[in-house]
Amino acid sequence: MSEVISTSKLSKRYGSTYSVQDMNLTVREGDIYGFLGPNGAGKSTTLKMILGLAKPTEGKVKVFGKDFAEERRQILDQTGSLIESPSYYGHLTGLENMRVVQRLRRVPDNNVTEALKIVRLDKHKDKKAGQYSLGMKQRLGIAMALVSWPKLLVLDEPTNGLDPAGIGEIRELIKSLPERFGMTVLLSSHLLAEIEQIATSVGIIHQGKLLFQGSMEELQRRSYPMIMIKTADNSRAQRFLAAEGYSPQLFEDRIAFAGLGDEEAAAVNRRLVAANIDVLRIEEHKKNLEHIFLELTGKERSL
Structure with a gap:
């Protein structure tokens, strides 16, 4: 064009x-x-x-x-x-x-x-x-x-x-x-x-x-989705998964993973269940334009 x-x-x-x-x-x-x-x-x-x-x-x-x-x-x-x-x-x-x-x-x-x-x-x-x-x-x-x-x-x-x-x-x-x-x-x-x-x-x-x-597609590709897992004991789950080689972060009432694929998410779920940690919810959160904007500008500010 x-x-x-x-x-x-x-x-x-x-x-x-x-x-x-x-x-x-x-x-x-x-x-x-x-x-x-x-x-x-x-x-x-x-x-x-x-x-x-x-x-x-x-x-x-x-x-x-x-x-x-x-x-x-x-x-x-x-x-x-x-x-x-x-x-x-x-x-x-x-x-x-x-x-x-x-x-x-x-x-x-x-x-x-x-x-x-x-x-x-x-x-x-x-x-x-x-x-x-x-x-x-x-x-x-x-x-x-x-x-x-x-x-x-x-x-x-x-x-x-x-x-x-x-x-x-x-x-x-x-x-x-x-x-x-x-x-x-x-x-x-x-x-x-x-x-x-x-x-x-x-x-x-x-x-x-x-x-x-x-x-817009290029902009959206700059971000990767976050996998959010809510468990019955998030602190214990985070310590356990960190010891297993993952890099989970506590985010409000969930554990957040960046760049976790479907197979890896399923593996994390199995490990948590095997460790007797109840998994209550698994969700994928995609960043919207606001998150990307804040990352680009480095500013935690309202538009």
Whole structure:
């Protein structure tokens, strides 16, 4: 697949401090690329540089294989975006706001109708945008980004302010865009569960640096499942198994083993039973994206 976005040593410095440093981002055609990191990691700054809203201190940006600095207008004509928060005229209705974007984008009326319907604002289109709830404003911003059915859609925290039902709807919408409209989607988020459910590729950013980039499958392969065994006497079981050559760790009310295969797990079970230690439960726990993120960043912190 061709590269839709490619950055080379992209950096943004404020004074002597780098907000983003040496960012080599690659988003391929048809991807839903999840750009993941805690607040303040440099996600929005990176997206702004890709869209020409912030000037890089160093590095280059290519979109659709073209140098952004040289082909800015042509690139933006094929790009839709929602960065940080939606821009709208509060004294105009949702439909009137869409008409403004329609004129700028030079698209037909049915694009506006379809975009409003997709984000569930078709029944609220005649209400003043200033009277919209936070979630409705967010959906209006997404509709504005979608109205030209762009080849590239860039969304910064697209589910911000939405209720659980709205989050689910936007998630399903984004997942359908590559196949339905041939779009490539780059979205940022600090919500780990959202990225796990929606992205085909992922980039993890921390303190302005890209720590990981690849497919979701590649990221998941970086971790191995833990076998958790609960016994009637975990302390005794741990001492016994350590003497047998295993390396079990006590974890809450269970004994944890890293990288234990099915046959080895069965062997451990037999040894415990033979030693008159009752085995109450054996479970496999796979690390989720949060565990992997914490391992990559070395930070026990909330996103």
